[in-house]
Amino acid sequence: MSLVLQGIRLSYPDGDQRRTVLDDVSLTVEPGELAAVTGPSGSGKSSLLAVAGLLLRQDAGRVLLGGTDATDLKPAQRTTMRRERIGFVFQQANLLPSLTATDQLLAAAHLAGRRPDSARERAAELLGELGLAEVAGQRPHQLSGGQRQRVGIARALMNEPAVLLVDEPTSALDRTRGQAVIDLLAEVTRRRAVATVLVSHDLASLAAVDRVLDLRDGVLSELVSGQRR
Amino acid sequence: MFIALRDLRFARGRFALMGAVVALITLLVVLLAGLTSGLARESVSGVRDLPATTAFAFGTPAAGQQLNVADSRVDADQVRRWAGQHGVAEANPLGIAPARLRIGGQEVAVTAFGAEPGSGIAPPSLADGRIVASTALTDKYRDGRAELGGLSYSVTPAATAVSFSHTPVVWLPLADWRKLDAARGGYASVIALNADSGADLAAGDAAARTVTKSGSAALSAVGSYQAENGSLTLIQVLLFAVSALVIGAFFTVWTVQRAPDLAVLKAIGASNGYLVRDALTQAIVVLLAGGIAGAGVATGLGVLAAQAVPFQVDVTTTLVPLALMVAVGVLGAAIAVRRITSVDAINALGAAR
Numbered sequence: 001m002s003l004v005l006q007g008i009r010l011s012y013p014d015g016d017q018r019r020t021v022l023d024d025v026s027l028t029v030e031p032g033e034l035a036a037v038t039g040p041s042g043s044g045k046s047s048l049l050a051v052a053g054l055l056l057r058q059d060a061g062r063v064l065l066g067g068t069d070a071t072d073l074k075p076a077q078r079t080t081m082r083r084e085r086i087g088f089v090f091q092q093a094n095l096l097p098s099l100t101a102t103d104q105l106l107a108a109a110h111l112a113g114r115r116p117d118s119a120r121e122r123a124a125e126l127l128g129e130l131g132l133a134e135v136a137g138q139r140p141h142q143l144s145g146g147q148r149q150r151v152g153i154a155r156a157l158m159n160e161p162a163v164l165l166v167d168e169p170t171s172a173l174d175r176t177r178g179q180a181v182i183d184l185l186a187e188v189t190r191r192r193a194v195a196t197v198l199v200s201h202d203l204a205s206l207a208a209v210d211r212v213l214d215l216r217d218g219v220l221s222e223l224v225s226g227q228r229r
Numbered sequence: 230m231f232i233a234l235r236d237l238r239f240a241r242g243r244f245a246l247m248g249a250v251v252a253l254i255t256l257l258v259v260l261l262a263g264l265t266s267g268l269a270r271e272s273v274s275g276v277r278d279l280p281a282t283t284a285f286a287f288g289t290p291a292a293g294q295q296l297n298v299a300d301s302r303v304d305a306d307q308v309r310r311w312a313g314q315h316g317v318a319e320a321n322p323l324g325i326a327p328a329r330l331r332i333g334g335q336e337v338a339v340t341a342f343g344a345e346p347g348s349g350i351a352p353p354s355l356a357d358g359r360i361v362a363s364t365a366l367t368d369k370y371r372d373g374r375a376e377l378g379g380l381s382y383s384v385t386p387a388a389t390a391v392s393f394s395h396t397p398v399v400w401l402p403l404a405d406w407r408k409l410d411a412a413r414g415g416y417a418s419v420i421a422l423n424a425d426s427g428a429d430l431a432a433g434d435a436a437a438r439t440v441t442k443s444g445s446a447a448l449s450a451v452g453s454y455q456a457e458n459g460s461l462t463l464i465q466v467l468l469f470a471v472s473a474l475v476i477g478a479f480f481t482v483w484t485v486q487r488a489p490d491l492a493v494l495k496a497i498g499a500s501n502g503y504l505v506r507d508a509l510t511q512a513i514v515v516l517l518a519g520g521i522a523g524a525g526v527a528t529g530l531g532v533l534a535a536q537a538v539p540f541q542v543d544v545t546t547t548l549v550p551l552a553l554m555v556a557v558g559v560l561g562a563a564i565a566v567r568r569i570t571s572v573d574a575i576n577a578l579g580a581a582r
Contacts, residue, residue, distance in 0.1 A: 046578045055496060055575045076500065083498025090577055094493045096232065098239030110231040111498050139239075155497070167578050 001066025001085070001162035003029045003195040008051055008061035010044070010218075021047045022058070023218035029195040031162070034186050036198045036206045038223070039215035045199040046167060048215060052197060053086055053165045054078040066162040083112050087156030087194070089166040089185070093148035095140040101127060101151045102136045108158040119158075126154040130184065146177040150184065157188060164189065164196040170205055179205050232494070233510040244515055247479050251519025252526070254472045255554050258465055259527035260534075262546040265461040267539035268395075272454040275342060275393035276447070279421055281319055281349030284430065284443035286311055286420040287450060296440055296450045298325055302415035303439065310437040311420050316428025321348045322417030324406040330362075330377050330399055332384070333370035339363075340393040341377065343406020343417065350421045354385040355400050363397035365390040377401060378409035394453055395539075465550070469557045477561030480512060484565060488572050495574035504569045512562035516555045524551040 010022040021044040029035045039045050050056035052063060054070055062071045065085050070078065082088075095104050102123050109119035127136050130150045140148055149169055156164055166185060170178030182198070186208035189196040198209065206212055212223040237244050269277075276285070276298075287301040294300065303322065311320035324343030329336050339362075344351035352361040360375065360382040367386035375384045377399065391398045401409070403417065422441065424430065430441045442450060449455045484491075491504060528547050534540045 050575050050578055053496070055578065079495075079498055079500050082496065086498075088496050088577070090493065090496075094489070094577055096490050096493065098232070098236045103235060107231055107494075108497055111494075111503065159498075 001031060001195065002064075003027075003052060003163045003197065004062075004064040005048075005052060006062040006064070008048075008063070009059045010047055010051060010056070011059055020218050022051065022220075025061070025215075025218070025220045027197075027213070027220060029163075029197055031193040031195050032190050033211070034189040034196045034198060034209045035211045035213060036200055036209040037213045037215050037220070038200055038203055038206070041201065043215045044218050045201075045215055048220070049165050049167055049197065049199050052163070053088060054082055084159060085162045087159070087161035087164045089149070089152050089156045089164065089169055091168040092172050093140070093145075093152035095148055095151055095155075097140055100137050100139055101132055101143070101147075101154075104151055104155045105158045108155050112159045114159070122158065123154075126157055127151075130154050145173050146180065149173065149177075149181050153181070153184060153188065157192065157194075160192075161194060164194045166196060166198040168199055168201065170200065170202055175205070178202065182206065183208050230507065230510045233507045233514070237511055237514060243483075244511070247476075248515050248519035248522070250475055250479075251472070251516055251554070251558065252523035254468055254475070255520045255523030255551060256527045256530075258468050258472075258550045258554060259524050259547055260531065261461060261465050261468070262550045263527070263531040263534075263540045263542055264538070265458060265465070266541035266543070266546045267535070268457050268461070269454065270541055271392040271395045271539045272457060273393065273448045273451050274389075275340060275391050275398040276323075276325075276451070278389070278391065279323075279350050281321070281423040282421040283424050284422045284441050285323075285447045285450075286320075286422055286434070286437065286439035286441045288415075288419075289438055289440055296442065297452055298418060298450050299452065301418050301450070302413070303418070303420055304416045307437040307439055308416065308420050311422060311433055311439070314424075314428060314433040314436070317422055317424045317433065319349045319421075319423035321345065321350045321421045321423075322403060323350060323419050323421045324403055324410060325393065325418040326406065326410045326413070327394070327396070328377060328399070328409055330366070330375055332362075332366065332375040333372050335370070337366065337370075338396045339366070339377075339399045340396045341406055341409055342393070342398050342400045343403040343409075344400060345403050349423060352385075352387055352400050355402065357402055359383045359385060361385045361387050361400040363387050363389070363391045363399070365392065365397040366399070375399075378405065380405060380408075394451065469553060472554055473557040473561035475561070476512065476516070476558040477565045480508065480562045480565035481568070484508065484568050489576065491569055491572040492574055492576035495572065496577035501570045505563075505566055508566040508569060509559065509562060512559055512566070513555070516558040516562075520551050520554050520558075523554075524548075 005027045008022050008025040011018040011020045051058045105123035169181050182205050214221050214223045287296050288303045308322045326341050328341040330339045346355045355361050362384050364386050434441050531540050531542045
């Protein structure tokens with residue numbers, strides 16, 4: 001199931017006027033494809049992710065998730081769609097301090113109403129797959145930055161999303177660990193056939209992505225295409 | 230409850246502190262409730278627990294005066310008029326006056342209740358030459374004889390430790406009570422009415438020139454009761470308000486501290502309803518744990534205190550205050566956790582955390 005953004009416009013109030021942050025942005029990401037969006041600070045990368053993730057309602061344009069038009073959905077329906085079709089990986093993992101690595105994943109499953117036994121099984125499988133089996137019972141403050149980010153990725157994949165939205169996942173990591181996280185994202189994108197949009201300012205670590213797009217002054221343009229294939 | 234219970238375990242120090250505050254407030258509330266009820270029993274149980282009585286008809290107070298049992302006087306004509314009222318099954322004259330009882334070689338302050346022997350309100354064993362005394366007296370003085378108003382009586386114990394104005398009640402025949410209260414004159418103090426719901430009490434008052442009150446309004450005519458009960462109830466109400474504010478303040482701070490986590494949960498699909506229910510579960514767990522601990526300790530202390538001071542331990546002084554504590558605490562928490570709905574999921578993006 002693909003992610004399609006069509007003619008997205010978004011502006012924010014700026015004094016007496018409005019500042020355009022996304023100007024007629026269109027983007028299609030197919031299942032199994034990892035698209036990276038780069039651009040300078042304040043170029044609208046996070047806003048693009050927020051619109052795609054149904055956290056922010058655009059002024060104009062359409063958002064289609066797996067063929068479903070999410071443009072006119074009510075807030076509760078947008079919440080449901082986030083829960084069932086979208087996985088978020090945040091800048092600093094954003095794990096809940098009171099939960100162990102396993103519980104981070106089970107919390108996502110609990111929100112989606114999954115049965116506890118099958119959820120526990122899937123959590124163990126995902127943590128094992130991402131090399132986190134040894135730290136399954138540890139809380140965020142007991143994990144390294146790279147482990148935290150991998151737990152964040154596992155949490156995002158827990159409910160088998162169609163779309164993975166990744167916000168600056170390497171900003172809190174050194175180059176080696178950052179590269180490892182991008183490679184892992186590329187791998188899970190391909191293996192689990194999710195449509196992944198990755199926002200990053202770090203062009204050097206994007207060798208493993210399929211496409212690189214540049215967002216500048218609200219305008220999105222293709223920088224590199226078919227990189228991995 | 231998934232996250233709520235794990236948060237409780239993770240931040241157990243903070244929640245234990247809050248639970249301790251709830252326990253201490255509940256302890257105070259339950260102790261006060263027991264004391265209020267105990268004092269009320271000593272103050273008005275003589276009239277509150279009167280059989281065959283639904284209301285009291287008082288003599289009309291003088292202009293500018295409030296209704297007061299001590300000042301009320303009714304005459305035989307008023308009793309006769311009430312007895313003839315439609316819907317009134319019984320109209321029994323009742324005399325109430327402070328007195329000194331000589332029993333067991335001691336002089337004891339009592340409240341003398343005068344009633345017609347054999348009437349609906351009189352203890353069954355009341356008869357000429359015999360008084361019926363509160364068990365608070367008969368348990369202590371077992372002579373079987375006493376003097377009241379210069380007359381000698383045989384003493385029979387009442388069914389319970391019945392009191393009025395913090396003195397034990399002694400029932401005596403109404404004719405003897407009139408002699409005891411001769412200085413004030415009058416036939417009786419009030420008329421104890423046993424009326425059905427269809428009785429026109431206003432018409433009865435107009436015909437008999439009385440003022441009829443039932444329930445708590447009638448008890449308010451007992452001077453000491455109104456003052457005591459009013460003050461102690463006010464303290465309890467203030468404690469409930471403090472409890473709601475403290476719980477509300479705690480959960481306000483807790484919610485503000487959790488705002489970044491709440492944004493993440495909302496971003497990954499948690500609804501406002503889910504998060505509010507989760508937070509309220511935490512509040513209920515803290516309130517129940519603290520409340521039950523506080524009420525338990527207070528009940529134990531109350532049982533000990535009841536041997537020395539007027540203190541009543543029953544459902545209304547233990548479980549009811551506990552339930553009220555939990556209810557007002559949940560209300561305070563509910564107001565506090567409403568701000569969960571204003572947390573924006575978009576804050577989960579970027580480097581806001």
